[in-house]
Amino acid sequence: xxxxxxxxxxxxxxxxxxxxxxxxxxxxxxxxxxxxxxxxxxxxxxxxxxxxxxxxxxxxxxxxxxxxxxxxxxxxxxxxxxxxxxxxxxxxxxxxxxxxxxxxxxxxxxxxxxxxxxxxxxxxxxxxxxxxxxxxxxxxxxxxxxxxxxxxxxxxxxxxxxxxxxxxxxxxxxxxxxxxxxxxxxxxxxxxxxxxxxxxxxxxxxxxxxxxxxxxxxxxxxxxxxxxxxxxxxxxxxxxxxxxxxxxxxxxxxxxxxxxxxxxxxxxxxxxxxxxxxxxxxxxxxxxxxxxxxxxxxxxxxxxxxxxxxxxxxxxxxxxxxxxxxxxxxxxxxxxxxxxxxxxxxxxxxxxxxxxxxxxxxxxxxxxxxxxxxxxxxxxxxxxxxxxxxxxxxxxxxxxxxxxxxxxxxxxxxxxxxxxxxxxxxxxxxxxxxxxxxxxxxxxxxxxxxxxxxxxxxxxxxxxxxxxxxxxxxxxxxxxxxxxxxxxxxx
Ligand SMILES: [Zn+2]
Numbered sequence: 001x002x003x004x005x006x007x008x009x010x011x012x013x014x015x016x017x018x019x020x021x022x023x024x025x026x027x028x029x030x031x032x033x034x035x036x037x038x039x040x041x042x043x044x045x046x047x048x049x050x051x052x053x054x055x056x057x058x059x060x061x062x063x064x065x066x067x068x069x070x071x072x073x074x075x076x077x078x079x080x081x082x083x084x085x086x087x088x089x090x091x092x093x094x095x096x097x098x099x100x101x102x103x104x105x106x107x108x109x110x111x112x113x114x115x116x117x118x119x120x121x122x123x124x125x126x127x128x129x130x131x132x133x134x135x136x137x138x139x140x141x142x143x144x145x146x147x148x149x150x151x152x153x154x155x156x157x158x159x160x161x162x163x164x165x166x167x168x169x170x171x172x173x174x175x176x177x178x179x180x181x182x183x184x185x186x187x188x189x190x191x192x193x194x195x196x197x198x199x200x201x202x203x204x205x206x207x208x209x210x211x212x213x214x215x216x217x218x219x220x221x222x223x224x225x226x227x228x229x230x231x232x233x234x235x236x237x238x239x240x241x242x243x244x245x246x247x248x249x250x251x252x253x254x255x256x257x258x259x260x261x262x263x264x265x266x267x268x269x270x271x272x273x274x275x276x277x278x279x280x281x282x283x284x285x286x287x288x289x290x291x292x293x294x295x296x297x298x299x300x301x302x303x304x305x306x307x308x309x310x311x312x313x314x315x316x317x318x319x320x321x322x323x324x325x326x327x328x329x330x331x332x333x334x335x336x337x338x339x340x341x342x343x344x345x346x347x348x349x350x351x352x353x354x355x356x357x358x359x360x361x362x363x364x365x366x367x368x369x370x371x372x373x374x375x376x377x378x379x380x381x382x383x384x385x386x387x388x389x390x391x392x393x394x395x396x397x398x399x400x401x402x403x404x405x406x407x408x409x410x411x412x413x414x415x416x417x418x419x420x421x422x423x424x425x426x427x428x429x430x431x432x433x434x435x436x437x438x439x440x441x442x443x444x445x446x447x448x449x450x451x452x453x454x455x456x457x458x459x460x461x462x463x464x465x466x467x468x469x470x471x472x473x474x475x476x477x478x479x480x481x482x483x484x485x486x487x488x489x490x491x
Contacts, residue, residue, distance in 0.1 A: 008405065009459050015406045016439040017446070019397030028393035032443040035242050035337055035391070043234045044384050045214065050229045052200040061196050062218065062227070063164065065185055068123050069131040070165040072113075074158045076106045076135050081155050103136040124184040130168035164220035174216055176208050181216065181229065200229070211235055238387025240336060247335035248437035249379075250395070250429050251372050254416075256325060258429030260437055262457075263334055265465040267430050273321045279314035283307060318371060326378040336388045339440045340376055341395025341432070391440070398435035399428070404466060404473055423473040437461070 020028060054062060080101045087095040107129050114120045120128065138156040145153035159165055175182045183198040202208075212234040220227050246262040256272040290303035330338070380390040400408045402420040411418065411428070419425045426434075441458035466473055 009462055011406050012438055013442050016442050020394055024394040028443055029447055031391045031393050032447050034389055036447060044237055045232055045234055048231050050202055052227050052229055054227055057196045058198060065123050066165040066167055068120050069127055069167055070159045072128050073131045073135055076132055084155060103132055106132050118188055122186050124173040126170055126173050127167045130170060163222055166217055166219040169216045235385050237385050240387050240389050243336045245335040246337045247333045248339040248433045250341055250432035250436060252429055255429045258433045260433040262437060262461050265468050270325055275314050275317045279310060283310050322375045322378055326382050330382045330386060338383055338390045339436055340390060340392050341436050342392050395436055399432045401435060403431045403434040424470055
């Protein structure tokens, strides 16, 4: 009995590796290295969007400051354009490179400008510098286009007066107290009465505790006139440590999560919320109504706006659901290491099969995989915040093989439960998750010098998992084998 178990474990070990082509195996091994030698990573940076409601007086100030940024941008742009147009006509060698306007040269002129025109003294100086930096970035992408042979590419355009110019506060120029952000700005004279503070309440939407705020951007949505802050911050993170507990997850469209835990062999299945089932018919109805109107007429616009609102709502619901599920997974698992299958492979293999009749379903599949990609990203950063890591490698072959005996079978997607000849009866997605976990153990063993020690993880997991969740499998399988063996002897 034990010898057979051992042989089977070896088969699992071999098959799961054999299913991976060389390049995928190399990638997967690299991923697993993270567990063995955690390297200190770049700090995690996240962005959040917060709506602010400036008072009338605050809005006035914001417009003054943004207008200064706009003017600085436009003046500097004029200088750059002039140089560019002149040098356009000259051969390469004769170009006046020395006087070419650059960010460094232009930002050195800012103090002079402030002296001459006091209006610019109202800005926190970094916001003006950042307007120039923005221009530099815009020019760089323009030059890249030109260098790549796009002769039609034009220099960036002047910023219009109607639009609120986005302002960047990089590292400094703002103060954060509890739930309030205050931006620095100045008045022309110290004696100015009724000074307005640019302080905005975050209304509990954003918790700054233990966070390093790197940059805040103030912008306005032109259409709705609403003001927003885009905040880039580094959340406090814990350091990862391998605690010997692993959770593997098979991500899917039907079940967004099918997970198995190495510690207790616990399995979890979370059904995907198919928001499109509710929204799609409604959206299609409005769309058809819209298409019956004269294009761009008032009525057409009315339906069009309504349709886009619905599409946005649908997308938000899907996103909210993914946030909730990923948070739950990361918070509830004892595992510090979460392993997920790489989805690219899933999409590829499906599209290669090329069911041409059903392009629509393929398209839908790609879409939902895209949204699964986002779910994987949510999972990854939420894990990182809590000192856990997410490891991702190819899940090729994991849905075909029975996780107990490794026999392969092509199964229809509609087959939600697998019953193998060996006696294993298991949900299709759970089978995938178990195989991903087993592949992880195999890779871990391969990355170790002492193969035997790490092979134990796979063996231990199998012993516990199949004994606890599949009481019939071993006996049935082994009986069958011994029956077959005896047949052989007879003949
Ligand atoms: Zn089997």
